[in-house]
Amino acid sequence: MLLCIDCGNTNTVFSIWDGEKFLDTWRMETNHKRTADEYYVWLSGLMGLKGIHADITEVIISSTVPRVVFNLRVLASRYFECRPLVVGKPECALPVSPRVDQGTTVGPDRLVNTVAGFDRHGGDIIVVDFGTATTFDVVSKDGAYIGGVIAPGVNLSLEALHMAAAALPHVDVTMPERAIGTNTVACIQSGVFWGYIGLVEGIVRQIRLERDRPMKVIATGGLAELFSQGFDLFDAIDYDLTIHGLRLINDYNKGLKA
Numbered sequence: 029m030l031l032c033i034d035c036g037n038t039n040t041v042f043s044i045w046d047g048e049k050f051l052d053t054w055r056m057e058t059n060h061k062r063t064a065d066e067y068y069v070w071l072s073g074l075m076g077l078k079g080i081h082a083d084i085t086e087v088i089i090s091s092t093v094p095r096v097v098f099n100l101r102v103l104a105s106r107y108f109e110c111r112p113l114v115v116g117k118p119e120c121a122l123p124v125s126p127r128v129d130q131g132t133t134v135g136p137d138r139l140v141n142t143v144a145g146f147d148r149h150g151g152d153i154i155v156v157d158f159g160t161a162t163t164f165d166v167v168s169k170d171g172a173y174i175g176g177v178i179a180p181g182v183n184l185s186l187e188a189l190h191m192a193a194a195a196l197p198h199v200d201v202t203m204p205e206r207a208i209g210t211n212t213v214a215c216i217q218s219g220v221f222w223g224y225i226g227l228v229e230g231i232v233r234q235i236r237l238e239r240d241r242p243m244k245v246i247a248t249g250g251l252a253e254l255f256s257q258g259f260d261l262f263d264a265i266d267y268d269l270t271i272h273g274l275r276l277i278n279d280y281n282k283g284l285k286a
């Protein structure tokens with residue numbers, strides 16, 4: 029069985045693929061100090077709770093935090109006796125190479141989202157991932173990552189206001205009823221929520237203009253739902269996009285070896 033690990037700057041997601049379906053998905057806070065033994069105790073505990081007896085023989089990792097990869101590699105070798113595939117490393121092939129400036133690196137999560145988005149929705153799409161940062165990945169007709177946008181994440185924007193302005197409290201993101209807030213919390217929520225609706229609309233419009241063709245917008249990440257209520261921003265929301273892409277990239281690399 030295959031263990032897929034999607035490590036973002038905020039959370040790390042683990043999911044087990046049994047060859048036909050994902051058995052379950054678990055999330056922990058990303059922390060580069062966590063050891064392989066700690067990961068294993070946590071993971072085996074959760075598997076035990078669900079009665080999952082998975083014989084993990086393969087591991088694939090995408091990590092936007094380079095420092096966590098070392099301990100995840102140790103997890104794979106010590107507990108699952110395998111060498112993990114790490115997206116973005118030369119030994120991990122991609123079905124279509126990214127077309128970006130020479131010498132630049134693309135976040136592995138964005139490469140994975142590109143593969144998954146192309147598989148499910150075809151080419152000429154924009155994948156929007158609401159994570160620590162909000163990323164827009166532009167996928168060409170033939171499935172290549174050809175660039176995109178990195179914007180501050182929703183929670184990051186709220187946190188930045190709270191950190192920088194003495195009188196502004198920490199606020200959770202929700203959809204305010206009106207744009208005109210009549211108290212501080214409502215004003216902040218309005219700024220972030222309506223600001224984000226405008227950001228997504230504006231960026232998508234500009235990308236479509238630059239590409240000069242219709243492009244579907246596929247959203248992923250926990251906050252995608254918040255921005256889809258009553259708005260026509262997305263053609264689809266795929267919460268499991270990144271995990272699906274990891275599975276596809278693992279299959280692709282196995283196919284190359286076979």
Ligand SMILES: Nc1ncnc2c1ncn2[C@@H]1O[C@H](COP(=O)(O)OP(=O)(O)O)[C@@H](O)[C@H]1O
Binds near residue numbers: 036038250
């Ligand atoms: N359904 C949700 N409602 C509110 N906040 C959420 C939800 N899902 C994720 N978040 C928050 O969004 C931020 C990004 O989450 P995540 O997608 O895990 O980021 P990353 O992939 O960068 O680690 C985190 O601060 C997380 O707590």
Ligand SMILES: CC(C)(COP(=O)(O)O)[C@@H](O)C(=O)NCCC(=O)O
Binds near residue numbers: 038092135162178
């Ligand atoms: C933009 C990101 C920080 C998003 O990461 P996340 O929000 O998922 O933690 C990550 O994709 C990254 O570090 N990218 C490298 C630069 C680039 O993709 O161009």
Ligand SMILES: [K+]
Binds near residue numbers: 036137157159160
């Ligand atoms: K992510």
